[in-house]
Amino acid sequence: MSNNTEEQITRNVLDSMAHAPDRRLHSVMTSLISHLHAFIREVEPTQEEWATAIQFLTRTGQLCDEKRQEFILLSDITGVTMLVDAINHRSQDGATESTIFGPFYREGAQELPVGATISKDGRGEPVVVTGKVLSTSGTPIAGATLDIWETDENGLYEQQDPEQPDMNLRGKFLTDSAGGYCFVGIKPVSYSILDDGPVGQLLRVLGRHPFRPAHIHLLISANGFAPVTTHLFVKGDPYLDSDAVFGTKDSLIVDFVRHDSAEEAARYNVTAPFYKVAYDFVLKPLSKR
Numbered sequence: 001m002s003n004n005t006e007e008q009i010t011r012n013v014l015d016s017m018a019h020a021p022d023r024r025l026h027s028v029m030t031s032l033i034s035h036l037h038a039f040i041r042e043v044e045p046t047q048e049e050w051a052t053a054i055q056f057l058t059r060t061g062q063l064c065d066e067k068r069q070e071f072i073l074l075s076d077i078t079g080v081t082m083l084v085d086a087i088n089h090r091s092q093d094g095a096t097e098s099t100i101f102g103p104f105y106r107e108g109a110q111e112l113p114v115g116a117t118i119s120k121d122g123r124g125e126p127v128v129v130t131g132k133v134l135s136t137s138g139t140p141i142a143g144a145t146l147d148i149w150e151t152d153e154n155g156l157y158e159q160q161d162p163e164q165p166d167m168n169l170r171g172k173f174l175t176d177s178a179g180g181y182c183f184v185g186i187k188p189v190s191y192s193i194l195d196d197g198p199v200g201q202l203l204r205v206l207g208r209h210p211f212r213p214a215h216i217h218l219l220i221s222a223n224g225f226a227p228v229t230t231h232l233f234v235k236g237d238p239y240l241d242s243d244a245v246f247g248t249k250d251s252l253i254v255d256f257v258r259h260d261s262a263e264e265a266a267r268y269n270v271t272a273p274f275y276k277v278a279y280d281f282v283l284k285p286l287s288k289r
């Protein structure tokens with residue numbers, strides 16, 4: 001092992017790990033070293049370029065604290081988060097597709113009655129979302145929980161914006177005995193991910209924008225079923241084909257249908273104009289995983 005030439009160094013590093021007691025870790029690190037060395041051989045970085053890469057990763061780590069996770073953002077904008085998600089959600093048997101969880105979920109959203117609004121500040125255009133939560137066999141699931149969160153009309157989540165009431169635009173809803181649900185939110189807007197750090201810099205030098213297409217986040221769960229973390233995207237959004245974090249899935253893009261009737265708005269306790277969305281969510285029984 002003493003002769004660490006360009007030809008032999010990869011073998012030497014792999015051999016050094018041969019006795020790692022954790023075989024999964026051994027397998028992961030063997031793959032990582034093999035790919036990393038292959039990458040370096042292909043790119044042939046100068047020492048200045050390698051120092052730049054180290055500095056980038058250092059700044060990415062230095063920006064992480066309880067409130068901000070720049071490494072998750074890096075994973076998101078390189079498509080790795082969604083690739084890991086896809087690998088872990090194969091063979092869904094028709095269950096609702098999952099997408100990125102994101103950094104803005106908060107535990108403890110209030111449980112609200114059928115048809116209530118999650119808006120506490122009355123801003124934005126109301127949207128009435130209705131549908132059912134079903135099993136992959138088609139059976140309605142009573143008592144399923146929909147935990148919902150979205151930004152205000154300014155594109156900011158409540159914890160990013162001191163002007164918004166605490167827990168604004170968050171709420172939990174339970175399905176009724178027929179699996180039905182109904183909640184009122186606001187028509188979501190496209191927004192920029194945090195781009196004032198190294199990840200934002202990387203997007204700029206790559207000629208990419210930092211925007212996500214408008215979406216409502218949902219975490220849907222029920223006893224005996226695999227939970228799903230998903231979004232509802234707005235059909236026609238200009239960023240659907242260039243989501244900065246690659247979170248879009250065709251099956252999650254829905255029509256937000258505009259209604260101008262004040263009479264109909266009153267039925268849902270909202271003001272016109274408002275939007276309606278109809279969407280059924282499908283969960284996979286845990287026994288079939």
Ligand SMILES: [Fe+2]
Nearest residue numbers: 102104215217
């Ligand atoms: Fe989001």
